[in-house]
Amino acid sequence: MTLSPRSEALALRIYNHCVPLEWDCTHADVADALGEDVRRVGNVCRNKGWNQRLRVTSKSTSSRREYAINAHDLRRLV
Helix, strand or coil, rough: CCCCCCHHHHHHHHHHCCCCCCCCHHHHHHHHHHCCHHHHHHHHHHHHCCCCCCCCCCCCHHHHHHHHHHHHHHHHCC
């Protein structure tokens, strides 16, 4: 299925958010960070084939995720 330009733009935002986190986030985490509806994020991820990359649960024990979030936040401040 071909995505609309608006959905493709969201896909790019999702990708840019998730790569620094090594995809260690849920649909809800991504939606919250991007200010989007979780169903819309889920639909785009499904169409892009990214659902298997994202976590299903909200619990994470990864210290790399904390480091990536801090690095991501720092880039937004610059």
